[in-house]
Amino acid sequence: MKEVYLDNNATTRVADEAREAMLPYLTELYGNPSSMHLFGGQTHRRIEEARAEVAALINAEPEEIIFTSCGTESDNTAVMSALETSRKKHIITTRVEHPAVLNFCKTMARRGFNITIVPVDKLGRIDLRNLERSITENTAVVSIMYANNESGVIFPIKKICEIVKPKGVILHTDAVQAVGKIPVDVKNLPVDMMSISGHKIHAPKGIGALYVRKGVRFSPYIIGGHQERGRRSGTENVASIIAFGKACVLAKDNIDIENTKVKKLRDRLEDGLLSTCPDAMVNGDTESRLPNTANISFEYVEGEAILLRLNEYNICASSGSACASGSLEPSHVLRAMGVPFTAIHGSIRFSLSRYTTDEEIGLVLQKMPEIIRDLRSLSPFGRET
Amino acid sequence: MWEYTEKVNKLFLHPQNTGEIENPDAVGEIGSIVCGDALKLTLKIDKKTDTIIDAKFQTFGCASAIASSSALTELIKGKTVDEALQVTNKDIAEYLGGLPKEKMHCSVMGQEALEAAVADYRGEAHPEVEEGEIVCKCFGVTDQKIRRVIKENGLRTVEDITNFTKAGGGCGDCIPKIGDILLDVLGKEAGRKTASPKKEMTNIKKIAMIQEVIEKEIRPRLQADGGDIELIDVQGNRVIISLRGMCTDCKMSGITIGDINKTLKELISDELVVEAQ
Numbered sequence: 001m002k003e004v005y006l007d008n009n010a011t012t013r014v015a016d017e018a019r020e021a022m023l024p025y026l027t028e029l030y031g032n033p034s035s036m037h038l039f040g041g042q043t044h045r046r047i048e049e050a051r052a053e054v055a056a057l058i059n060a061e062p063e064e065i066i067f068t069s070c071g072t073e074s075d076n077t078a079v080m081s082a083l084e085t086s087r088k089k090h091i092i093t094t095r096v097e098h099p100a101v102l103n104f105c106k107t108m109a110r111r112g113f114n115i116t117i118v119p120v121d122k123l124g125r126i127d128l129r130n131l132e133r134s135i136t137e138n139t140a141v142v143s144i145m146y147a148n149n150e151s152g153v154i155f156p157i158k159k160i161c162e163i164v165k166p167k168g169v170i171l172h173t174d175a176v177q178a179v180g181k182i183p184v185d186v187k188n189l190p191v192d193m194m195s196i197s198g199h200k201i202h203a204p205k206g207i208g209a210l211y212v213r214k215g216v217r218f219s220p221y222i223i224g225g226h227q228e229r230g231r232r233s234g235t236e237n238v239a240s241i242i243a244f245g246k247a248c249v250l251a252k253d254n255i256d257i258e259n260t261k262v263k264k265l266r267d268r269l270e271d272g273l274l275s276t277c278p279d280a281m282v283n284g285d286t287e288s289r290l291p292n293t294a295n296i297s298f299e300y301v302e303g304e305a306i307l308l309r310l311n312e313y314n315i316c317a318s319s320g321s322a323c324a325s326g327s328l329e330p331s332h333v334l335r336a337m338g339v340p341f342t343a344i345h346g347s348i349r350f351s352l353s354r355y356t357t358d359e360e361i362g363l364v365l366q367k368m369p370e371i372i373r374d375l376r377s378l379s380p381f382g383r384e385t
Numbered sequence: 386m387w388e389y390t391e392k393v394n395k396l397f398l399h400p401q402n403t404g405e406i407e408n409p410d411a412v413g414e415i416g417s418i419v420c421g422d423a424l425k426l427t428l429k430i431d432k433k434t435d436t437i438i439d440a441k442f443q444t445f446g447c448a449s450a451i452a453s454s455s456a457l458t459e460l461i462k463g464k465t466v467d468e469a470l471q472v473t474n475k476d477i478a479e480y481l482g483g484l485p486k487e488k489m490h491c492s493v494m495g496q497e498a499l500e501a502a503v504a505d506y507r508g509e510a511h512p513e514v515e516e517g518e519i520v521c522k523c524f525g526v527t528d529q530k531i532r533r534v535i536k537e538n539g540l541r542t543v544e545d546i547t548n549f550t551k552a553g554g555g556c557g558d559c560i561p562k563i564g565d566i567l568l569d570v571l572g573k574e575a576g577r578k579t580a581s582p583k584k585e586m587t588n589i590k591k592i593a594m595i596q597e598v599i600e601k602e603i604r605p606r607l608q609a610d611g612g613d614i615e616l617i618d619v620q621g622n623r624v625i626i627s628l629r630g631m632c633t634d635c636k637m638s639g640i641t642i643g644d645i646n647k648t649l650k651e652l653i654s655d656e657l658v659v660e661a662q
């Protein structure tokens with residue numbers, strides 16, 4: 001039974017074209033791009049082509065792209081660089097950030113920096129007035145995600161820029177969930193730094209990029225040799241960089257599909273589930289949301305139990321329930337949104353990709369009502385459905 | 386994704402004894418929808434022989450909660466009430482061929498639902514509700530319950546207690562308190578026979594005693610969790626140690642150090658202060 005993969009916000013399959021592009025660099029073309037010989041030189045050239053491909057996806061200049069190992073490294077680097085270069089002591093972020101930002105900022109707070117964590121409302125929207133009030137003379141960096149990985153809510157980054165930039169504060173956005181799913185154009189969006197991750201857009205795991213706007217002062221996080229013009233040392237992950245470049249080309253070509261075909265499938269899934277499963281609700285602002293993400297709570301049932309029942313049909317999704325994760329605390333994002341515990345425990349995130357098919361959505365629509373009904377009939381809180 | 390035994394998976398997908406007995410002789414309810422786990426157990430009891438003739442459950446929770454509930458009903462059917470009360474959370478876990486340690490609280494919930502049902506049958510109040518002070522507000526766990534699971538399951542760390550009761554798994558505010566309870570129970574268990582200190586002692590004697598307490602009391606506890614401790618130096622009353630293995634970057638390491646500090650103070654001298662290198 002082939003898997004029905006609806007967990008694309010966690011990771012994506014590697015596009016065939018990206019895999020093909022990287023293969024020669026795992027086999028015969030193994031030269032070190034830093035070497036002086038021609039053999040290494042050709043890998044160097046391909047890295048530069050990939051850099052241009054990544055840059056093109058967000059309308060940046062190639063020299064504004066630094067390759068990193070992942071989104072987390074990009075996020076950590078951005079915040080650290082802002083703290084180092086500004087020599088200020090205050091960080092602003094949000095309650096719904098990815099742990100790569102949130103936990104990093106909290107760690108910095110333990111090391112003596114001040115931190116303000118801006119809340120969100122019940123639709124998962126950031127409170128802009130609150131953000132504005134939080135900025136002080138001492139603020140080094142505002143780090144706010146472009147779109148949330150769990151709810152799919154897209155933040156008004158442009159408005160955030162208008163608030164933050166005139167105050168001379170460095171603005172970083174973690175855009176790993178947004179890039180490739182919605183059009184992102186840094187020429188139109190005066191953020192200083194932006195994190196991107198390869199494996200969220202059909203490149204392999206272990207490759208990411210940090211966009212650093214020309215003229216923004218930068219301090220490297222990983223220090224060593226002269227790779228990436230001294231901005232990120234360490235021998236390049238050549239094959240993955242090349243696959244990443246290819247994945248960006250594909251993402252750019254398919255951005256309309258994300259916003260038409262994928263969105264239509266997501267809406268079909270969402271509408272279908274809401275109409276066949278009573279006591280279900282969508283989490284997050286449906287007005288401003290990634291086209292591929294549906295986060296739905298099914299009251300009176302528990303998320304891990306739903307996921308395991310979905311496993312029987314090889315359907316992969318994820319849950320904000322604590323029982324499905326290693327911790328006992330349910331999703332910090334849904335909690336920040338004030339979703340009641342009764343609903344968080346039974347929350348399921350379906351995240352689609354351009355490889356998702358009609359039949360796959362049909363299978364989920366066919367199986368879910370029965371799964372929910374069965375689990376509710378087991379539950380002391382269950383209702384007749 | 387958790388690694389479950391075949392038995393857990395089987396009982397999750399095909400649970401036995403589900404539903405609610407009509408006109409039950411006993412009802413035990415435990416947990417809540419807010420905590421993410423809840424179990425309602427209903428029993429039919431032959432009053433002449435005190436034998437449980439039928440048991441059914443309704444569970445809101447994850448796969449291991451459902452499987453644990455099913456296991457519980459299987460384990461107690463046909464037993465007298467007194468025999469059934471001998472069934473512990475360990476028996477439930479064993480019946481399932483084991484549970485991931487983070488999910489042990491599901492088996493504890495089964496044991497508690499049974500106790501609540503028996504209390505209901507006998508017209509008593511459920512002891513857990515009656516006594517004890519709430520230590521963990523997030524999950525409504527009392528000190529009584531914590532003490533009991535420590536003793537019954539031989540727990541040695543705060544993390545174990547969280548796995549068995551959920552206490553400490555939310556905001557974490559209660560963790561220091563849980564640490565104190567753990568120390569108290571462990572201290573009483575050990576009988577505190579190790580040393581007879583508190584008079585003036587030479588430095589050599591002091592170091593020897595510290596080493597002895599580390600060997601006998603502290604190291605075994607840490608090793609049980611894949612960690613270890615090394616005594617680096619003793620300068621006056623400053624005891625400099627270094628945590629090793631799993632303890633090194635454990636999020637509970639602050640508590641571990643507090644725990645070590647308390648043990649050394651109690652057993653050797655109030656003046657000792659532990660510092661981690």
Ligand code: FES
Pocket residue numbers: 520521522523524552553554555556557558559560
């Ligand atoms: S009070 Fe115990 S975890 Fe919050």
